[in-house]
Amino acid sequence: MSPFTVTRLxxxxxxTAALHADVRRGLGAxxxxxxxxWFYDARGSLLFEQITELPTYYATRAERDLLSTRAGDIAEATGARTLIELGSGSSSKTRLLLDALPHLHTYIPVDVSESALRDAGTVLARERPALTVQALIADFTNRLTLPPAPGPRIVALLGSTxxxxxxxxxxxxxxxxxxxxxxxxxxLLGVDLVKSEDVLVAAYADQAVTGQFNANVLRVLNRELNADFDLDAFEHVALWDARRAWIEMRLRSRLAQTVKIPALDMAVSFAEGEDLLTEISAKFTVPGLASELxxxxxxxARWFCAPAQLVGLALATPVRSLHDCLHATGRSTACIR
Structure with missing residues (x-):
């Protein structure tokens, strides 16, 4: 069996502290x-898996198909010996990369869920005895301290996250x-692309499964904070914001109501028709993504696109210095934030 370790960062x-801070800040604004x-407790994760099987939800299938066909090209372009996956979850799609990287020595999955890391890592260690798996319990939006591992390395963020x-x-x-x-x-970055509004809204507007997934955040608050959200008092809404090029998922209050959150000593009032924003899902163009990078x-450095321009995979490499970046783009330091 391959070396398998889990390190908590x-x-x-x-x-618990992050949930308290997010609720105070978000519901007080x-x-x-x-x-x-906060969608993703065990029930939310199961609901999201069901969403990926919906005919209208194209993103997961399209990215998996794209990875399947272009993993070899990614491997050839990078020559990676270490794969670092941010927000790894079950590591299911990553197996396509693991299979394609002939010289891979180390896999470093990063996730906030210890159970997901242990489940995936145990299976991988059994299936791939030559692979070193060094899992990190960490939030990838914060600064990471990575264990020593051979280069070249790929840092992957998939799933249009x-x-x-x-x-x-x-x-x-x-x-x-x-x-x-x-x-x-x-x-290696997986991105969802700008496309017709009808296709985009249909991917998020499903009431039966996506509506339950959206409302699951209220279930989490009820359970973890002893809140008294009435899930039936909120409606699932999906809207396309063309100016910002993103989908918004919202929970819209069906009536004027006040929700109590005893764990935080909060009472939150909603007007009838008032929205609670629970997710944005930005869509990209290639020039816009290149500019951000x-x-x-x-x-x-490389761009791989799915048929019908549904999703894409970007390979980006570091510019040698900030001076080189500014010289290449003709931009001022104002674009570095």
Whole structure:
């Protein structure tokens, strides 16, 4: 069996503290919002797996198919000996990369869920005795300390997860990744592309499964914070914001109501028709993505696109220095945030 270790970089009480902070900040603001990471308890993860099987939800299938056909090209372009996967979850799609990388020595999955890491890592260690698996319990949106591993390395963020970050959060993420990358390393980014509004809204508007998934964040608050959200008092809404090029998932209050959250000593009032933003899912164009990457000192080196322009995979490499980045883009330091 291959070496398999799990290292905790998050404090044991970090999840509780983060939930408290996010709820205080998000439900105390105008407009109200909550981060999408709180969808994903065991029930939410199961519901999301069901979403990926819906005929209208193209993203997961399209990315898996694209990885299946282009994993060999990615392997050839990178020559990677270490794969670092951010937000690894079950590591299911990553197996396509693991199979394609002939010289892979180390796999470093990074996730906030210890159970997901242990489940996936145990299976991989049994199936791939020559592979070193060094799992990290960590939040990839914060600075990471990675274990020593042979290069070249790929840092992968798949599943269109980058689209769930607000623009300022994306800029911060790119900057963190740029700090991790050494010469010869590569960022592999899975992105969802701008397409017709009908296709985009249909992918998120399903009431039966996606509606339950959206409302699951309220179940989490009820369970973890002893809140008294009435799930039937909220309606699942999906909207396309063409100006910002993102889908918004919201929970809309069906009536005027006040929700109590005893664990935080909060009472939150909702007007009839008031929305709670639970997720954005940004969609990209290739020029727009390349511009974002350049502002963080990353060059879009290779681009792989699915048929029908549904999703894409970007390979980005570090620019040698900030001076090189500014010279290449003709931008001022204002674009580096």
């Amino acid at each position: 998050l404090p044991s009480d970090d999840t 105008t407009p109200k919002s909550l981060p999408p990471k 980058i689209g769930n970050l607000m623009p300022v959060q994306r800029a911060a993420f790119y900057a963190l990744v740029r700090e991790l990358l050494e010469p010869g390393d590569t960022l 350049r502002c963080a000192g990353l060059d879009l």
